[in-house]
Amino acid sequence: MSTRTPLMAGNWKMNLNHLEAIAHVQKLAFALADKDYDAVEVAVLPPFTDLRSVQTLVDGDKLKIKYGAQDISAQDSGAYTGEISGPMLAKLKCTYVAIGHSERRQYHAETDEIVNAKVKAAYKHGLTPIMCVGEELDVREAGNAVPHTLAQVEGGLKDLPAEQAETIVIAYEPVWAIGTGKVCGADDAQEVCAAIRGKLAELYSQDVADKVRIQYGGSVKSGNVAEIMAKADIDGALVGGASLDADEFVKIVRFRDQ
Ligand SMILES: O=C(CO)COP(=O)(O)O
Numbered sequence: 001m002s003t004r005t006p007l008m009a010g011n012w013k014m015n016l017n018h019l020e021a022i023a024h025v026q027k028l029a030f031a032l033a034d035k036d037y038d039a040v041e042v043a044v045l046p047p048f049t050d051l052r053s054v055q056t057l058v059d060g061d062k063l064k065i066k067y068g069a070q071d072i073s074a075q076d077s078g079a080y081t082g083e084i085s086g087p088m089l090a091k092l093k094c095t096y097v098a099i100g101h102s103e104r105r106q107y108h109a110e111t112d113e114i115v116n117a118k119v120k121a122a123y124k125h126g127l128t129p130i131m132c133v134g135e136e137l138d139v140r141e142a143g144n145a146v147p148h149t150l151a152q153v154e155g156g157l158k159d160l161p162a163e164q165a166e167t168i169v170i171a172y173e174p175v176w177a178i179g180t181g182k183v184c185g186a187d188d189a190q191e192v193c194a195a196i197r198g199k200l201a202e203l204y205s206q207d208v209a210d211k212v213r214i215q216y217g218g219s220v221k222s223g224n225v226a227e228i229m230a231k232a233d234i235d236g237a238l239v240g241g242a243s244l245d246a247d248e249f250v251k252i253v254r255f256r257d258q
Pocket residue numbers: 011101173177178179180181217218219220238239240241242
């Protein structure tokens with residue numbers, strides 16, 4: 001039995017303005033009880049423009065919900081128009097930051113080198129990366145899901161010391177399962193997540209590999225979360241669309257009841 005605390009994180013993507021964010025987090029806070037937080041770590045990843053409002057609410061009401069950003073600049077400051085830095089996110093008391101989401105890899109040409117630089121920037125400023133990896137449909141159909149994903153893991157973690165690597169969260173998100181309603185079969189997801197853990201053991205040690213939380217992401221809903229969470233190497237979910245519905249996200253957090 002693993003001692004890893006499951007992490008259920010809602011990636012809101014480019015949805016909910018700061019007023020909607022407050023209402024949404026209030027709904028989650030009202031529904032979730034101490035027993036939920038005892039069993040599962042719960043986090044939301046709102047757009048940058050919502051973070052200050054979410055911080056104020058979480059601080060003011062002493063909520064146990066964690067929050068983080070959806071991206072981080074590899075730079076600390078300077079002439080990088082439109083970018084948001086690690087020091088800015090740290091000042092907002094973000095716990096997490098998603099890095100290398102497939103939508104950033106696809107629409108913003110983020111490579112494993114960029115992901116690696118962002119992972120290091122996150123650690124430099126005390127943020128925990130949720131590093132996203134996963135294959136496109138053609139890669140899976142060619143039978144290369146595991147090697148493709150492991151290459152992303154290795155590239156993203158390059159030269160990262162073990163003391164940092166052991167706290168990272170890795171989200172395995174097969175691109176073809178994101179926002180499509182096509183959930184990856186639990187056995188297929190487990191196969192890749194187990195391979196990721198094996199890669200961590202090879203790069204670092206079994207001890208580090210045993211500590212890292214590996215999430216599954218891609219069309220997770222209350223109806224499929226229990227089957228996914230039953231797998232030995234899956235320690236949580238990175239939830240997109242279903243995290244925008246507070247009732248549904250609460251059910252996902254309570255996956256043990258589904
Ligand atoms: O990309 C995702 C989370 O980061 C998954 O999105 P969906 O849950 O909407 O498929």
